[in-house]
Amino acid sequence: MVAGESEVKRCARCGESKPRAAFAIKRTNLDGLQRRCRDCAAESDRKRQQAMGRLVPEPGALSEGYKHCQGCGESKPHSDWHRKVSAPDGLASRCKACRAVEARVSHLRRDYGMTEAERDEMIASQVGLCAICLKAPAVHVDHCHKTGRVRGVLCFNCNSGLGLLRDDPEAMNRAADYLEGNAWKPTLVAPGVYQLPS
Structure with a gap:
Protein backbone atom coordinates (compact mmCIF):
# COMPACT_ATOMS: atom_id res chain seq x y z
CA MET A 1 0.00 0.00 0.00
CA VAL A 2 1.40 3.42 -0.95
CA ALA A 3 1.32 6.26 1.61
CA GLY A 4 -1.92 8.22 1.23
CA GLU A 5 -3.64 5.36 -0.66
CA SER A 6 -5.99 4.50 2.23
CA GLU A 7 -7.25 6.49 5.22
CA VAL A 8 -7.10 3.47 7.58
CA LYS A 9 -4.59 0.75 8.40
CA ARG A 10 -4.96 -2.56 10.21
CA CYS A 11 -2.79 -3.03 13.34
CA ALA A 12 -0.69 -6.20 13.21
CA ARG A 13 -1.11 -6.73 16.95
CA CYS A 14 -4.70 -5.92 17.92
CA GLY A 15 -6.16 -6.45 14.42
CA GLU A 16 -8.24 -3.25 14.54
CA SER A 17 -8.46 -0.92 11.56
CA LYS A 18 -7.46 2.55 12.71
CA PRO A 19 -6.76 5.91 11.05
CA ARG A 20 -3.24 6.35 9.70
CA ALA A 21 -2.57 8.98 12.39
CA ALA A 22 -2.82 6.20 15.00
CA PHE A 23 0.45 4.70 13.68
CA ALA A 24 3.96 6.04 14.19
CA ILE A 25 6.16 6.74 11.18
CA LYS A 26 8.63 4.13 9.94
CA ARG A 27 10.06 5.15 6.59
CA THR A 28 11.57 1.73 5.82
CA ASN A 29 8.12 0.10 5.64
CA LEU A 30 6.34 0.26 2.27
CA ASP A 31 3.48 2.38 3.61
CA GLY A 32 5.80 4.52 5.75
CA LEU A 33 4.13 3.49 9.04
CA GLN A 34 4.80 1.10 11.91
CA ARG A 35 3.03 -2.27 11.80
CA ARG A 36 1.52 -1.79 15.29
CA CYS A 37 -0.69 1.13 16.32
CA ARG A 38 0.63 3.63 18.88
CA ASP A 39 -1.60 2.16 21.63
CA CYS A 40 -0.29 -1.38 21.08
CA ALA A 41 3.30 -0.13 20.86
CA ALA A 42 2.87 1.79 24.13
CA GLU A 43 1.35 -1.25 25.84
CA SER A 44 4.17 -3.47 24.60
CA ASP A 45 6.75 -0.96 25.84
CA ARG A 46 5.00 -0.70 29.22
CA LYS A 47 5.10 -4.51 29.65
CA ARG A 48 8.76 -4.62 28.63
CA GLN A 49 9.58 -1.91 31.19
CA GLN A 50 7.69 -3.82 33.90
CA ALA A 51 9.52 -7.05 32.97
CA MET A 52 12.77 -5.15 33.58
CA GLY A 53 11.56 -4.35 37.10
CA ARG A 54 10.59 -0.72 36.49
CA LEU A 55 7.43 0.79 37.93
CA VAL A 56 5.33 2.07 35.03
CA PRO A 57 1.94 3.72 35.60
CA GLU A 58 -1.14 2.37 33.87
CA PRO A 59 -2.42 4.32 30.84
CA GLY A 60 -4.46 7.33 31.98
CA ALA A 61 -3.09 7.17 35.54
CA LEU A 62 -1.04 10.36 35.16
CA SER A 63 -2.49 13.83 35.56
CA GLU A 64 -2.65 16.12 32.55
CA GLY A 65 0.68 17.86 32.00
CA TYR A 66 2.74 15.08 33.67
CA LYS A 67 4.95 12.35 32.25
CA HIS A 68 6.60 9.27 33.78
CA CYS A 69 10.43 9.16 33.60
CA GLN A 70 11.95 5.85 32.52
CA GLY A 71 15.19 6.74 34.33
CA CYS A 72 14.18 7.65 37.89
CA GLY A 73 10.67 6.19 37.76
CA GLU A 74 9.02 9.43 38.96
CA SER A 75 6.13 11.30 37.36
CA LYS A 76 7.09 14.91 36.73
CA PRO A 77 5.52 17.98 35.09
CA HIS A 78 6.29 18.66 31.43
CA SER A 79 8.53 21.59 32.44
CA ASP A 80 11.04 19.04 33.82
CA TRP A 81 11.59 17.52 30.36
CA HIS A 82 13.60 18.45 27.28
CA ARG A 83 11.72 18.70 24.00
CA LYS A 84 12.13 15.90 21.45
CA VAL A 85 10.39 16.48 18.14
CA SER A 86 10.49 12.84 17.04
CA ALA A 87 8.73 11.56 20.19
CA PRO A 88 4.95 11.05 19.98
CA ASP A 89 4.34 13.43 22.91
CA GLY A 90 7.15 15.81 21.91
CA LEU A 91 9.18 15.11 25.07
CA ALA A 92 12.32 13.07 25.80
CA SER A 93 11.97 9.66 27.47
CA ARG A 94 14.00 10.76 30.54
CA CYS A 95 13.64 13.90 32.67
CA LYS A 96 16.23 16.70 32.68
CA ALA A 97 17.78 15.49 35.95
CA CYS A 98 18.27 11.91 34.67
CA ARG A 99 19.69 13.19 31.38
CA ALA A 100 22.17 15.39 33.29
CA VAL A 101 23.40 12.35 35.28
CA GLU A 102 23.72 10.31 32.08
CA ALA A 103 25.63 13.16 30.42
CA ARG A 104 28.17 13.29 33.30
CA VAL A 105 28.73 9.54 33.20
CA SER A 106 29.06 9.60 29.42
CA HIS A 107 31.48 12.57 29.57
CA LEU A 108 33.79 10.78 32.03
CA ARG A 109 33.80 7.57 30.00
CA ARG A 110 34.17 9.27 26.60
CA ASP A 111 36.74 11.97 27.47
Missing part, protein backbone atom coordinates in the same frame (compact mmCIF):
# COMPACT_ATOMS: atom_id res chain seq x y z
CA TYR A 112 38.77 10.36 30.26
CA GLY A 113 38.08 6.61 30.00
CA MET A 114 37.02 6.43 33.64
CA THR A 115 33.92 5.69 35.68
CA GLU A 116 32.34 7.83 38.40
CA ALA A 117 33.65 5.34 40.98
CA GLU A 118 37.23 5.76 39.72
CA ARG A 119 36.86 9.55 39.80
CA ASP A 120 35.41 9.42 43.33
CA GLU A 121 38.30 7.17 44.42
CA MET A 122 40.78 9.71 43.04
CA ILE A 123 38.99 12.54 44.91
CA ALA A 124 39.07 10.49 48.13
CA SER A 125 42.83 9.92 47.72
CA GLN A 126 43.18 13.73 47.55
CA VAL A 127 41.08 14.06 50.77
CA GLY A 128 38.39 15.75 48.68
CA LEU A 129 40.55 18.81 47.97
CA CYS A 130 42.09 20.26 44.82
CA ALA A 131 45.51 18.71 44.19
CA ILE A 132 47.05 22.17 43.58
CA CYS A 133 45.59 24.73 45.99
CA LEU A 134 44.62 22.18 48.69
CA LYS A 135 41.72 24.48 49.69
CA ALA A 136 38.78 24.20 47.31
CA PRO A 137 36.77 21.02 46.66
CA ALA A 138 38.08 18.81 43.86
CA VAL A 139 35.44 18.72 41.12
CA HIS A 140 37.13 18.97 37.68
CA VAL A 141 39.10 16.07 36.20
CA ASP A 142 42.45 17.31 34.89
CA HIS A 143 44.32 15.55 32.10
CA CYS A 144 47.41 16.02 29.94
CA HIS A 145 46.35 17.37 26.55
CA LYS A 146 49.28 15.65 24.81
CA THR A 147 48.95 12.13 26.24
CA GLY A 148 45.34 12.17 27.46
CA ARG A 149 46.47 10.75 30.83
CA VAL A 150 44.37 11.83 33.83
CA ARG A 151 46.56 13.66 36.37
CA GLY A 152 44.14 14.41 39.17
CA VAL A 153 40.99 16.28 40.17
CA LEU A 154 41.19 20.04 40.62
CA CYS A 155 39.01 22.98 41.55
CA PHE A 156 37.66 25.17 38.75
CA ASN A 157 40.21 27.97 39.25
CA CYS A 158 43.30 25.72 39.29
CA ASN A 159 42.06 23.70 36.31
CA SER A 160 41.39 26.92 34.38
CA GLY A 161 44.80 28.30 35.37
CA LEU A 162 46.58 25.28 33.93
CA GLY A 163 44.59 25.64 30.74
CA LEU A 164 45.24 29.37 30.43
CA LEU A 165 48.99 28.75 30.87
CA ARG A 166 48.67 26.05 28.18
CA ASP A 167 50.06 23.32 30.46
CA ASP A 168 53.52 24.87 29.95
CA PRO A 169 55.77 24.13 32.99
CA GLU A 170 58.17 26.95 32.07
CA ALA A 171 55.36 29.50 32.00
CA MET A 172 54.16 28.18 35.37
CA ASN A 173 57.68 28.45 36.84
CA ARG A 174 57.92 32.04 35.60
CA ALA A 175 54.51 32.75 37.13
CA ALA A 176 55.72 31.30 40.45
CA ASP A 177 58.89 33.44 40.30
CA TYR A 178 56.79 36.48 39.53
CA LEU A 179 54.51 35.83 42.49
CA GLU A 180 57.53 35.39 44.79
CA GLY A 181 58.73 38.84 43.79
CA ASN A 182 61.51 37.78 41.46
CA ALA A 183 61.14 40.26 38.62
CA TRP A 184 61.02 38.64 35.25
CA LYS A 185 62.54 41.36 33.16
CA PRO A 186 64.96 41.01 30.27
CA THR A 187 68.36 42.67 30.77
CA LEU A 188 69.78 44.96 28.08
CA VAL A 189 73.31 43.66 27.30
CA ALA A 190 73.92 45.56 24.06
CA PRO A 191 71.95 47.96 21.89
CA GLY A 192 68.85 45.95 20.79
CA VAL A 193 70.10 42.74 22.49
CA TYR A 194 68.28 41.52 25.59
CA GLN A 195 69.14 38.61 27.85
CA LEU A 196 66.26 36.74 29.45
CA PRO A 197 66.65 35.69 33.07
CA SER A 198 67.52 32.04 33.56
Whole structure:
Protein backbone atom coordinates (compact mmCIF):
# COMPACT_ATOMS: atom_id res chain seq x y z
CA MET A 1 0.00 0.00 0.00
CA VAL A 2 1.40 3.42 -0.95
CA ALA A 3 1.32 6.26 1.61
CA GLY A 4 -1.92 8.22 1.23
CA GLU A 5 -3.64 5.36 -0.66
CA SER A 6 -5.99 4.50 2.23
CA GLU A 7 -7.25 6.49 5.22
CA VAL A 8 -7.10 3.47 7.58
CA LYS A 9 -4.59 0.75 8.40
CA ARG A 10 -4.96 -2.56 10.21
CA CYS A 11 -2.79 -3.03 13.34
CA ALA A 12 -0.69 -6.20 13.21
CA ARG A 13 -1.11 -6.73 16.95
CA CYS A 14 -4.70 -5.92 17.92
CA GLY A 15 -6.16 -6.45 14.42
CA GLU A 16 -8.24 -3.25 14.54
CA SER A 17 -8.46 -0.92 11.56
CA LYS A 18 -7.46 2.55 12.71
CA PRO A 19 -6.76 5.91 11.05
CA ARG A 20 -3.24 6.35 9.70
CA ALA A 21 -2.57 8.98 12.39
CA ALA A 22 -2.82 6.20 15.00
CA PHE A 23 0.45 4.70 13.68
CA ALA A 24 3.96 6.04 14.19
CA ILE A 25 6.16 6.74 11.18
CA LYS A 26 8.63 4.13 9.94
CA ARG A 27 10.06 5.15 6.59
CA THR A 28 11.57 1.73 5.82
CA ASN A 29 8.12 0.10 5.64
CA LEU A 30 6.34 0.26 2.27
CA ASP A 31 3.48 2.38 3.61
CA GLY A 32 5.80 4.52 5.75
CA LEU A 33 4.13 3.49 9.04
CA GLN A 34 4.80 1.10 11.91
CA ARG A 35 3.03 -2.27 11.80
CA ARG A 36 1.52 -1.79 15.29
CA CYS A 37 -0.69 1.13 16.32
CA ARG A 38 0.63 3.63 18.88
CA ASP A 39 -1.60 2.16 21.63
CA CYS A 40 -0.29 -1.38 21.08
CA ALA A 41 3.30 -0.13 20.86
CA ALA A 42 2.87 1.79 24.13
CA GLU A 43 1.35 -1.25 25.84
CA SER A 44 4.17 -3.47 24.60
CA ASP A 45 6.75 -0.96 25.84
CA ARG A 46 5.00 -0.70 29.22
CA LYS A 47 5.10 -4.51 29.65
CA ARG A 48 8.76 -4.62 28.63
CA GLN A 49 9.58 -1.91 31.19
CA GLN A 50 7.69 -3.82 33.90
CA ALA A 51 9.52 -7.05 32.97
CA MET A 52 12.77 -5.15 33.58
CA GLY A 53 11.56 -4.35 37.10
CA ARG A 54 10.59 -0.72 36.49
CA LEU A 55 7.43 0.79 37.93
CA VAL A 56 5.33 2.07 35.03
CA PRO A 57 1.94 3.72 35.60
CA GLU A 58 -1.14 2.37 33.87
CA PRO A 59 -2.42 4.32 30.84
CA GLY A 60 -4.46 7.33 31.98
CA ALA A 61 -3.09 7.17 35.54
CA LEU A 62 -1.04 10.36 35.16
CA SER A 63 -2.49 13.83 35.56
CA GLU A 64 -2.65 16.12 32.55
CA GLY A 65 0.68 17.86 32.00
CA TYR A 66 2.74 15.08 33.67
CA LYS A 67 4.95 12.35 32.25
CA HIS A 68 6.60 9.27 33.78
CA CYS A 69 10.43 9.16 33.60
CA GLN A 70 11.95 5.85 32.52
CA GLY A 71 15.19 6.74 34.33
CA CYS A 72 14.18 7.65 37.89
CA GLY A 73 10.67 6.19 37.76
CA GLU A 74 9.02 9.43 38.96
CA SER A 75 6.13 11.30 37.36
CA LYS A 76 7.09 14.91 36.73
CA PRO A 77 5.52 17.98 35.09
CA HIS A 78 6.29 18.66 31.43
CA SER A 79 8.53 21.59 32.44
CA ASP A 80 11.04 19.04 33.82
CA TRP A 81 11.59 17.52 30.36
CA HIS A 82 13.60 18.45 27.28
CA ARG A 83 11.72 18.70 24.00
CA LYS A 84 12.13 15.90 21.45
CA VAL A 85 10.39 16.48 18.14
CA SER A 86 10.49 12.84 17.04
CA ALA A 87 8.73 11.56 20.19
CA PRO A 88 4.95 11.05 19.98
CA ASP A 89 4.34 13.43 22.91
CA GLY A 90 7.15 15.81 21.91
CA LEU A 91 9.18 15.11 25.07
CA ALA A 92 12.32 13.07 25.80
CA SER A 93 11.97 9.66 27.47
CA ARG A 94 14.00 10.76 30.54
CA CYS A 95 13.64 13.90 32.67
CA LYS A 96 16.23 16.70 32.68
CA ALA A 97 17.78 15.49 35.95
CA CYS A 98 18.27 11.91 34.67
CA ARG A 99 19.69 13.19 31.38
CA ALA A 100 22.17 15.39 33.29
CA VAL A 101 23.40 12.35 35.28
CA GLU A 102 23.72 10.31 32.08
CA ALA A 103 25.63 13.16 30.42
CA ARG A 104 28.17 13.29 33.30
CA VAL A 105 28.73 9.54 33.20
CA SER A 106 29.06 9.60 29.42
CA HIS A 107 31.48 12.57 29.57
CA LEU A 108 33.79 10.78 32.03
CA ARG A 109 33.80 7.57 30.00
CA ARG A 110 34.17 9.27 26.60
CA ASP A 111 36.74 11.97 27.47
CA TYR A 112 38.77 10.36 30.26
CA GLY A 113 38.08 6.61 30.00
CA MET A 114 37.02 6.43 33.64
CA THR A 115 33.92 5.69 35.68
CA GLU A 116 32.34 7.83 38.40
CA ALA A 117 33.65 5.34 40.98
CA GLU A 118 37.23 5.76 39.72
CA ARG A 119 36.86 9.55 39.80
CA ASP A 120 35.41 9.42 43.33
CA GLU A 121 38.30 7.17 44.42
CA MET A 122 40.78 9.71 43.04
CA ILE A 123 38.99 12.54 44.91
CA ALA A 124 39.07 10.49 48.13
CA SER A 125 42.83 9.92 47.72
CA GLN A 126 43.18 13.73 47.55
CA VAL A 127 41.08 14.06 50.77
CA GLY A 128 38.39 15.75 48.68
CA LEU A 129 40.55 18.81 47.97
CA CYS A 130 42.09 20.26 44.82
CA ALA A 131 45.51 18.71 44.19
CA ILE A 132 47.05 22.17 43.58
CA CYS A 133 45.59 24.73 45.99
CA LEU A 134 44.62 22.18 48.69
CA LYS A 135 41.72 24.48 49.69
CA ALA A 136 38.78 24.20 47.31
CA PRO A 137 36.77 21.02 46.66
CA ALA A 138 38.08 18.81 43.86
CA VAL A 139 35.44 18.72 41.12
CA HIS A 140 37.13 18.97 37.68
CA VAL A 141 39.10 16.07 36.20
CA ASP A 142 42.45 17.31 34.89
CA HIS A 143 44.32 15.55 32.10
CA CYS A 144 47.41 16.02 29.94
CA HIS A 145 46.35 17.37 26.55
CA LYS A 146 49.28 15.65 24.81
CA THR A 147 48.95 12.13 26.24
CA GLY A 148 45.34 12.17 27.46
CA ARG A 149 46.47 10.75 30.83
CA VAL A 150 44.37 11.83 33.83
CA ARG A 151 46.56 13.66 36.37
CA GLY A 152 44.14 14.41 39.17
CA VAL A 153 40.99 16.28 40.17
CA LEU A 154 41.19 20.04 40.62
CA CYS A 155 39.01 22.98 41.55
CA PHE A 156 37.66 25.17 38.75
CA ASN A 157 40.21 27.97 39.25
CA CYS A 158 43.30 25.72 39.29
CA ASN A 159 42.06 23.70 36.31
CA SER A 160 41.39 26.92 34.38
CA GLY A 161 44.80 28.30 35.37
CA LEU A 162 46.58 25.28 33.93
CA GLY A 163 44.59 25.64 30.74
CA LEU A 164 45.24 29.37 30.43
CA LEU A 165 48.99 28.75 30.87
CA ARG A 166 48.67 26.05 28.18
CA ASP A 167 50.06 23.32 30.46
CA ASP A 168 53.52 24.87 29.95
CA PRO A 169 55.77 24.13 32.99
CA GLU A 170 58.17 26.95 32.07
CA ALA A 171 55.36 29.50 32.00
CA MET A 172 54.16 28.18 35.37
CA ASN A 173 57.68 28.45 36.84
CA ARG A 174 57.92 32.04 35.60
CA ALA A 175 54.51 32.75 37.13
CA ALA A 176 55.72 31.30 40.45
CA ASP A 177 58.89 33.44 40.30
CA TYR A 178 56.79 36.48 39.53
CA LEU A 179 54.51 35.83 42.49
CA GLU A 180 57.53 35.39 44.79
CA GLY A 181 58.73 38.84 43.79
CA ASN A 182 61.51 37.78 41.46
CA ALA A 183 61.14 40.26 38.62
CA TRP A 184 61.02 38.64 35.25
CA LYS A 185 62.54 41.36 33.16
CA PRO A 186 64.96 41.01 30.27
CA THR A 187 68.36 42.67 30.77
CA LEU A 188 69.78 44.96 28.08
CA VAL A 189 73.31 43.66 27.30
CA ALA A 190 73.92 45.56 24.06
CA PRO A 191 71.95 47.96 21.89
CA GLY A 192 68.85 45.95 20.79
CA VAL A 193 70.10 42.74 22.49
CA TYR A 194 68.28 41.52 25.59
CA GLN A 195 69.14 38.61 27.85
CA LEU A 196 66.26 36.74 29.45
CA PRO A 197 66.65 35.69 33.07
CA SER A 198 67.52 32.04 33.56
